[in-house]
Each structure stands twice: as C-alpha cells, then as structure tokens.
Amino acid sequence: MLQTLLRARFPRSLHAQLMLSLLVLCTLVAGTSAFFLLEHAREGRIAELDERANRIADLLSQSLAQPLWNVDRDAITRQLNVLKPNPEVVSFTVTATNYGVLADASNAPMPDPQARVVRVRPIEFTPPGNAPPEKIGEVRVVLTRAAADRGFEAARAAVLGTLALVLAVVYVTTFLLLKHLVREPIRRLEEMVDRIASGDLDSRCAIESSVELGRLAARVNVMAERLRDSTASLRESERKYRSIIENSLEGFFVLDRNGKLCDANPAMAQLLGYRDVQGMITAPRDDAGAVHAKPQPFSSGKTAQLFAMLQLTGKIAGLEIELTRADGTAVWCQLNARGIRYDGAAPQCLEGQLTDISGRKQAMEILTRHRDQLEEEVRERTRTEQLLRHSREQLRQLSSHQESIREEERRQIAMTIHDELGQLLTAIKINVSLLKLALSQGAEWQQKVGDIGGLAERTIDIVRNVASHLRPAALNFGLLSALEWLVQDFTRHNATVCTFLLEGREPSLSDDRATAVFRIVQEALTNVSRHAQASHAEVVLRCIHNHFELEVHDDGNGFDVAKAIRGDSYGLQGMQERARMIGAQFHIESRDGPGSTVRIVFNETTENVSRALPADSELR
Incomplete structure (x- = not known):
C-alpha cells in the first residue's frame, strides 16, 4: 500500500524527482547540521551560566564574611543589590548560623526547577592568629536560564532563516542547471527515440556534449543504424519467406x-x-x-x-x-x-x-495388395513344392515298396507254380505213365483216372487263385460285384465278420479307376485283418449328390495315424497315392480307442472332388 501511494504521489518527471531528491537531501543535511550546531551553542550558553553562578556564589561567600561576622545588614544588602540587576539573577539569600536569614534580594519570580541554576556556598570567617576558619553562615544564589533561552531562540531563528535562504538559492540554481543540462537534452532524446520507434529509422539524435547524455545519444544513433539494417534484413527475409511459401x-x-x-x-x-x-x-x-x-x-x-x-x-x-x-x-x-x-x-x-500422398497411398495399397497376393502365391507355391517333394519321396518309396511287393508276388507265384502246380503236374504225368502201363498190362485203371481228375481240379483251383490275386475276375463285372466278392472272400478267410452296404446307385467308373478303388478297399481290409483285431467290419458305398463316398469301418483297436505315417506305413501311403491318381479325397479317422474309418470321396469322372473334407495330407 505504501509503495503504491508513493508511486502515485511521487513525480513522474526525472527533473522533478532529482529536484525533490536534492531538496530532501539538503533539508536533511542542513537541518541535521543546524540542529547539532544549535544544540552545541545552547549547551555552551548553559555551561557559561553555570560557570557564572559558581563565580557569583564564590565571590559573595568571600565578600560577605566580614559584614556577616559584624552582622551588618546594610553592607550585605548593598553588596547584593550591586549584582541584583543582572537579568540572569532570580534571588540572593544570606543566612547566618545563629540568626537565620539576614538578607534576601529577589529580582524575578521563582522559575520552574528545570530552569533554575542554584548554587549554595558556605560563608567562613578566619579569626586573627592561627585559629581555624569558622562557618558563620551561607549564601544561596539562584539564577534563571530564561534569558539564555531567549537569546538562543533569537540566534536559532537567525540561523534557520539563513539556512532556508541558502537552500532556496541552491534549489533554484540547481533547478535551472538541471533544466538546461539534463531535462532539455533528455526531452530532445525522447522525441528522437519516439520518432525512431514510430518507424522513422532515418532520424538521428544530436550529440551536444561528450558527457553521459552525449554518449547515450551516440548509442541511440548506433542502435537506430542497426535497427534500420535489421529491419531491412528482416523485410528481405520476410519477402523471401513469403515468396517461398506462396510458390x-x-x-x-x-x-x-x-x-x-x-x-x-x-x-x-x-x-x-x-x-x-x-x-x-x-x-x-x-x-x-x-x-x-x-x-x-x-x-x-x-x-x-x-x-x-x-x-x-x-x-x-x-x-x-x-x-x-x-x-x-x-x-x-x-x-x-x-x-x-x-x-x-x-x-x-x-x-x-x-x-x-493420395497417389502414393493408392499405389502403396495396390502394391500391398499385390505383395499380399504374391506372398500368398509364394506360400501356395512353397506348399505345393513341399507337397510335391513329399509326394515324390512317397512315390519313390511307394515305387520301391511296390517293386518289392511285385518281386514278392513273383516269388510267391513262382513258388506256387514250382511247388504246388509243378508237383501236381508231375503227379499227373506219373499217373498218366502208370495209366499207360496199366492199360498195356490190362490192370485196374479207373482209380488212376480218378486221381488224375482230382489232381487236375486242384491244379485248376491253384491257377484260379493265382489269377484272382493278380486281378479279380469280378472286376470285369463292375466295382459293385468286385466289392461284394472282396467282402465275401474276406469273411471266408478271416474270423472278422464283414458286411457290404450300398446306399444309392452304383457308380460307373473306368477300369483303371474301379481297380484303384478296389485296391484301396482291399488294402484297408488287409490292415483290419492284420492289426485291428476287430469282430466286425463294414464296407459302405453311398451316392451323395453328384459324387460317391466309400467307407471302410471296423470296431477293432484304433491307432495313431500320424505316427503310422511317420513309421513308413507303405500301405497307407499306397492308398493315398491311389486316391490322388484318380482325383479322390482320402481321409482316415482313428484314435487310440475302438474303431477306425477309411473314407474316400470320388466322382465318376477324373475331376477333383471339392467337398468340405480335410486335405489329403490331413489325418486325425
């Protein structure tokens, strides 16, 4: 609050502030100096008054000894009246030891105790001879300080008046000097700075002296020069910037x-x-x-x-x-x-x-789409190549396996023909020779003829059996007849009961495709016979819309299909390869539990089957 009040009351002009500061400073210095000087003078006057009171008291104590000893009142009064006219004297009192107050001279009313100067001196009489001095009374001197104070007041008034006159002269002189040396140059400098601030950068301050204001004017001129150069540079930069931005x-x-x-x-x-x-x-x-x-x-x-x-x-x-x-x-x-x-x-x-970046964004989208498409094609191609390599490897293994099977079949056929068919033909030859001998000798020949017929029938059965294993004759009458014969033959030679069920019409397949389906079912039943230990098996052929589904199901022991594939199960690989060759989908369902199911889905033509079934390589 005080600072706000001072800012509101204090002059805003530098000249007025300097003058006010000078007035306050001079007043404080002069007032303080005058105060101390006057106090010193006053103390000197009081000291002089005290010294005078001491001298008067000492003088009266010596001069009044003889009159007081003689009790001469008139002589005492005359001495007191001599000193009584002094303006500082208030009263003189002389007191005898045995008689009391002998004389009392008053010059003025008794002042206040603070304004009195009182001195009391004993009056002693020295008798003739060597007798000691004897106190016979005392004198009391009372002086007043009023006269000294009145003189001091007059002197103080004269000093203060003189001081005020000197301050006035100094103030006026300083005011005129500051106005000429400071206020006017500052005003002209302010006018120039205002013109520069308003945009007139060519204005310059007049340098009238080499003192601080002159140096300040020179610096303002330097600032104006630099400001003009900076403004020109800024305008040029703004022009260039605006040109760049606009274009x-x-x-x-x-x-x-x-x-x-x-x-x-x-x-x-x-x-x-x-x-x-x-x-x-x-x-x-x-x-x-x-x-x-x-x-x-x-x-x-x-x-x-x-x-x-x-x-x-x-x-x-x-x-x-x-x-x-x-x-x-x-x-x-x-x-x-x-x-x-x-x-x-x-x-x-x-x-x-x-x-x-709309064009770039569109190009990036097209590029991303093409990249995704290319990645998908690469993945598909990679998957196809992997499948192809896997298929090639399986085909190589399967070809090797089939070659070994063919060699085994050839060996079995050779052994059958050599051991059984050769023995039978040799027996027939021997019997024929014996029959000739018997006929030439006229012996019994009917028994030999019967033995030869039995041997011939066994030979025919062996030939039929070998021919059936090489290619079942039932395939010549269609897939349905071949499957029925296969189921009957499986039931006749195994303890597992097998049934065949047809749902819908019979498919019309080429000889190669019918043979492939027949071999897949034959291999599936062979696996049931060897590994499933099932009590019942079922072969179902059903027509679903425009394609056919064939299932071989048993209630025996299940198996881990993936493990069987990894274990080089050439039977499963052979079934997969046969299904792929005729464009069919092949699927196996089996777990460690009861039953397994082998399913193939195929068309009457060689077109691939598109159905919501797992891929050939997917096995559960």
Missing part, C-alpha cells in the same frame, strides 16, 4: 486449438479444394449452424488429437492423416508440424506442412 507446391498452415485456420498458402487451399486462401479461412464451419457450411479439413476431434500428440512429443513428424476437401471428398496427406508457444505456456497454435 511452394506443399501446403503450409497455422492452426489454433479451436480448429480454425489462422494462415495458409495457396497450395494449401488448392490441396483442400478452395478457390483462395481467404475463402478457405473465412469459410463457415459445420458447427456454426451455417446453411451452406463446408466441411472443415480439421475437425474438433482431429484438432484435439494433433495437439495431444504435440504436447506429448513436442513435434509431429511424418503423420499420415486423412483430411476432408471442400467438396466432401477425402484426401490423404503427410503432416509435419511443431507448436507455437507464447509466454512459455502450452502450444496455442500448430504450424504445419501438408503433402498430398
């Missing part, structure tokens, strides 16, 4: 926190579909309730998101953002921006650059 092919803009564009360049307006920059900046907003409001490129939510990113990272670099053009269409841009701060607060505006 740039990329959009530059300044955006505030409310989503309003404060400034932009023509490329920005062209990018967003506006005629000019002013039309883009002054375009009515959607949220302003305008009838023909155009969509703003920066919505409130998008603006808040940009400022949040700016607050978090300090800048925005390489941000791909989708903006809305004046006609409502979308355009993809790359945004680079930084914040504009005022007074160290949070960014109030966003200064950014926009680059149209």
Whole structure:
C-alpha cells in the first residue's frame, strides 16, 4: 500500500524527482547540521551560566564574611543589590548560623526547577592568629536560564532563516542547471527515440556534449543504424519467406486449438479444394449452424488429437492423416508440424506442412495388395513344392515298396507254380505213365483216372487263385460285384465278420479307376485283418449328390495315424497315392480307442472332388 501511494504521489518527471531528491537531501543535511550546531551553542550558553553562578556564589561567600561576622545588614544588602540587576539573577539569600536569614534580594519570580541554576556556598570567617576558619553562615544564589533561552531562540531563528535562504538559492540554481543540462537534452532524446520507434529509422539524435547524455545519444544513433539494417534484413527475409511459401507446391498452415485456420498458402487451399486462401479461412464451419457450411479439413476431434500428440512429443513428424476437401471428398496427406508457444505456456497454435500422398497411398495399397497376393502365391507355391517333394519321396518309396511287393508276388507265384502246380503236374504225368502201363498190362485203371481228375481240379483251383490275386475276375463285372466278392472272400478267410452296404446307385467308373478303388478297399481290409483285431467290419458305398463316398469301418483297436505315417506305413501311403491318381479325397479317422474309418470321396469322372473334407495330407 505504501509503495503504491508513493508511486502515485511521487513525480513522474526525472527533473522533478532529482529536484525533490536534492531538496530532501539538503533539508536533511542542513537541518541535521543546524540542529547539532544549535544544540552545541545552547549547551555552551548553559555551561557559561553555570560557570557564572559558581563565580557569583564564590565571590559573595568571600565578600560577605566580614559584614556577616559584624552582622551588618546594610553592607550585605548593598553588596547584593550591586549584582541584583543582572537579568540572569532570580534571588540572593544570606543566612547566618545563629540568626537565620539576614538578607534576601529577589529580582524575578521563582522559575520552574528545570530552569533554575542554584548554587549554595558556605560563608567562613578566619579569626586573627592561627585559629581555624569558622562557618558563620551561607549564601544561596539562584539564577534563571530564561534569558539564555531567549537569546538562543533569537540566534536559532537567525540561523534557520539563513539556512532556508541558502537552500532556496541552491534549489533554484540547481533547478535551472538541471533544466538546461539534463531535462532539455533528455526531452530532445525522447522525441528522437519516439520518432525512431514510430518507424522513422532515418532520424538521428544530436550529440551536444561528450558527457553521459552525449554518449547515450551516440548509442541511440548506433542502435537506430542497426535497427534500420535489421529491419531491412528482416523485410528481405520476410519477402523471401513469403515468396517461398506462396510458390511452394506443399501446403503450409497455422492452426489454433479451436480448429480454425489462422494462415495458409495457396497450395494449401488448392490441396483442400478452395478457390483462395481467404475463402478457405473465412469459410463457415459445420458447427456454426451455417446453411451452406463446408466441411472443415480439421475437425474438433482431429484438432484435439494433433495437439495431444504435440504436447506429448513436442513435434509431429511424418503423420499420415486423412483430411476432408471442400467438396466432401477425402484426401490423404503427410503432416509435419511443431507448436507455437507464447509466454512459455502450452502450444496455442500448430504450424504445419501438408503433402498430398493420395497417389502414393493408392499405389502403396495396390502394391500391398499385390505383395499380399504374391506372398500368398509364394506360400501356395512353397506348399505345393513341399507337397510335391513329399509326394515324390512317397512315390519313390511307394515305387520301391511296390517293386518289392511285385518281386514278392513273383516269388510267391513262382513258388506256387514250382511247388504246388509243378508237383501236381508231375503227379499227373506219373499217373498218366502208370495209366499207360496199366492199360498195356490190362490192370485196374479207373482209380488212376480218378486221381488224375482230382489232381487236375486242384491244379485248376491253384491257377484260379493265382489269377484272382493278380486281378479279380469280378472286376470285369463292375466295382459293385468286385466289392461284394472282396467282402465275401474276406469273411471266408478271416474270423472278422464283414458286411457290404450300398446306399444309392452304383457308380460307373473306368477300369483303371474301379481297380484303384478296389485296391484301396482291399488294402484297408488287409490292415483290419492284420492289426485291428476287430469282430466286425463294414464296407459302405453311398451316392451323395453328384459324387460317391466309400467307407471302410471296423470296431477293432484304433491307432495313431500320424505316427503310422511317420513309421513308413507303405500301405497307407499306397492308398493315398491311389486316391490322388484318380482325383479322390482320402481321409482316415482313428484314435487310440475302438474303431477306425477309411473314407474316400470320388466322382465318376477324373475331376477333383471339392467337398468340405480335410486335405489329403490331413489325418486325425
């Protein structure tokens, strides 16, 4: 409060402040000096009054000894009246030891105790001879300080008057000097600085002296020179900057926190579909309730998101953002921006650059789509190559296995023909020779003929059996007859009961495809016979829409299909390969538990079967 009051009351002018400061300083110095001088003079006068009172008291104590000894009142009174006219004297009192007050001379009323100067001296009489002095009375001197004070007041008034006159002369003289030496040069300097501040950079201050104000004027002139050069450089830089921004092919803009564009360049307006920059900046907003409001490129939510990113990272670099053009269409841009701060607060505006990347975005999308398509094709090709390599390996192993099977079949056929068929033919030959001998000798021949017939029948059975294993004759009458014969033959030679069931019509297949289906079923029943330990097996052929499904199911022990494949189960591989050769889907369902199911799905033609079944390589 005191500081505010002082600022309000204190003069604003430097000249007035200096004069007031000088007046206060001189007053304090002169007043303090006068006070101490007057006090010193007053103390000197009081000391003189005390000294005078001592001298008067000593004088009276000596001069009144003889009159008092003689008790001469008149002589005492005359001496007192001699000193009584002095203005400092208030009263003289002489007292005898045995008689009391002998004389009392008063010159003025008794003042206050603080204004009195009292001295009391004993009066002694010295008798003749060597007798000691004898006190015979005392004298009391009372002086007043009033006269000294009156003289001091007059002197103080004269001193203060003189001091005031001197201060007035010094003040006026200093006022005129400061006005001439300080106030006028400062006023002229202020006028020049105001002209420079208003834009007149060619104005210069007159240097009238070499003292501080002259040096200040020289520095102001130097500052004006540098300011003019800086202003010219700044204008040139602004011209270059404006030229670069105006002619740039990329959009530059300044955006505030409310989503309003404060400034932009023509490329920005062209990018967003506006005629000019002013039309883009002054375009009515959607949220302003305008009838023909155009969509703003920066919505409130998008603006808040940009400022949040700016607050978090300090800048925005390489941000791909989708903006809305004046006609409502979308355009993809790359945004680079930084914040504009005022007074160290949070960014109030966003200064950014926009680059149209719609074409690049579209090309990237096409490239990404082609890349995804190429990756899918590469994956498909890789998978196909893996399947092909796997199939080749399986085919090689299967070919080797089939070759070994063929060699085993040849060996079995050779052994059968050599051991059984050869023995039978040899027995027939021997019997024929014996029959000839018997006929030539006329012996019994009917028994031999019967033995030869039996041997011939056994030979025929062996030949039929070998022929059936090489190719069942039932295949000549269709797949259905072959499957029925296979089921009957399996039941006749195994303890497992096997049944065949047809659901729908019979498929019409070529000889090769029918043979392949027959061999798959034959291999499946062979596996049931060898490994399943089943009590019942079932072969089902059903017609479903335009394709056929054949299942071989048993209630025996299940097995781990994947483990069997990894264990080089050539029987399963052979079934898969036969199914692939005729364009069928092959599937096995089996677990460690009761039952297994082998399923193939095929068409009457060689087209691949498209059905929601697992792939050939998928086994559960």
